[in-house]
Amino acid sequence: MYVKHYKLTGRPFQLTPDPRFYFESATHRKAMSYLGYGLAQGEGFIVITGDIGAGKTTLVAHLMATIDPKRLAAVKIAASEMDGDTALRLAAHAFGIETDGVDKAQVLSRLEAFMHQQARAGRRSLLIIDEAQTLGFDALEAMRMLSNFQLGGQSLVQIFLLGQPEFREAVAGSPELEQLRQRVIASHHLEPMLPHEVQPYVEHRLKLVGWTGNPRFDPDALERLADVSRGVPRVLNTLAQNAMQLAADQDKDAIDLAIVEAACEARETVLAASPPSAEAPAVKVSAEEHRQSIRAAVHSLRAAAGEARAAEMPSEDGDDRLAAIEARLARLEGRMDEHDEMLERILAKMIALVEDDEDGADIAPCAA
Structure with a gap:
């Protein structure tokens, strides 16, 4: 869990409203x-x-x-x-x-x-x-x-x-x-937060849980968070929390643009799991369908983390490169097991966010 990895005292981007985290935009x-x-x-x-x-x-x-x-x-x-x-x-x-x-x-x-x-x-x-x-x-x-x-x-x-x-x-x-x-x-x-308020907002919440600069958010990552979330706090919290988890899984001390893009793609995987229907009213998905959606999103997060790490590898011969990627993925999946429970909680909340989005939230797509 990223909270333990970065030695924080709590989750800075939890979706549950907490007056401690109030930010005066x-x-x-x-x-x-x-x-x-x-x-x-x-x-x-x-x-x-x-x-x-x-x-x-x-x-x-x-x-x-x-x-x-x-x-x-x-x-x-x-x-x-x-x-x-x-x-x-x-x-x-x-x-x-x-x-x-x-x-x-x-x-x-x-x-x-x-x-x-x-x-x-x-x-x-x-x-x-x-x-x-x-x-x-x-x-x-x-x-x-x-x-x-x-x-x-x-x-x-x-x-x-x-x-x-x-x-x-x-x-x-x-x-x-x-x-x-x-x-x-x-x-x-x-109104949504202004773009220049996103960095102070992120750092304000991080400092409240003992953050001292690790991980740092790169400027282009913050810019992308502002762009995709359109300054909506709940969406920004979801993306920032997932980005921190991906960074922790890769043992990184910086959240860069690639990690934010991976977090964004993972969120869209969850959104796509429950597409709105224009022909019929929304119905409550079964518990098994809900679990399957969460599992699919967990696999997407794993894949995104693996791809981000593989992208950093030097160029090698095809067989060697494939073997190295498979080895890295195997190690990553082993480490991801201990995070599954936390990820499922995050994704369950994200699915609740989908229901809100279907009610009319206007959120920018991840595509550039």
Whole structure:
């Protein structure tokens, strides 16, 4: 595993959002300023949108880590397709309010009582809703009803809505959401990182796990990572993590362009394992098909690593060269066995990324 090989204290490019790894790119800095403005206002809705993998969840995790619990009772929920009653119950549950056996009106009453109690204790209530694009009109109307709660002319709750770009478009263009739209006090769309931000981003995450320069990322490798990922953090993390694994397998102290290209090709192998169908809805693959896709991608990674190493060999006679390549591949496969478990975890996450990509992520192909 590359973490052990490079003597790191953890995985710098894990896909699971972690506020420790928050990187303040220009667009994230602006988003945080809007969120801070919203908290200072103490009322209304703040809308933050971004494409899949843009860092919305990490942004929220960072915000949650900076909130003073003595001043704010803050909770976060992940939305899904649900009606207003379910949305209210989910919010109540997040605040620790029991809702079993009561109707919608009673749920609203309990939420209001809770928020009054928090206000008397000197705390405002903050509800953060992720994946807001999945909320229908009924659920959004229920959230608007929550925003009506007041005490002494002061709002009792603020609501931050985070979603994909289509949510912002829906709020802006739907006549049914006019009342909610009037209560949006700020909105921001998270853009991809700029090309010059990729190197600081990569080094920021590496330093948080004890990196001291080994392995180094060559300038052309970083440029290629920026180009292929288009500045989308999740895609960049996937490619950088796979590149580090390939470099560790080859015992290299530098990640060059060839390694990044191999990592890119391995990712496309996984993407190709589940091609979208234009004629039929996507269906859940069986466990055996899933395992076969992972095995195929593992073999691709092995082949890519072997080819990269073979490319460094001096020119030899055909038979000697073939024998040398086979010997190197045999040694490489022996070393790869101990990495299979880790690779399968990576690739399982990459397959989950495929599902996200099929939802509309616009990622550059590896081809030059």
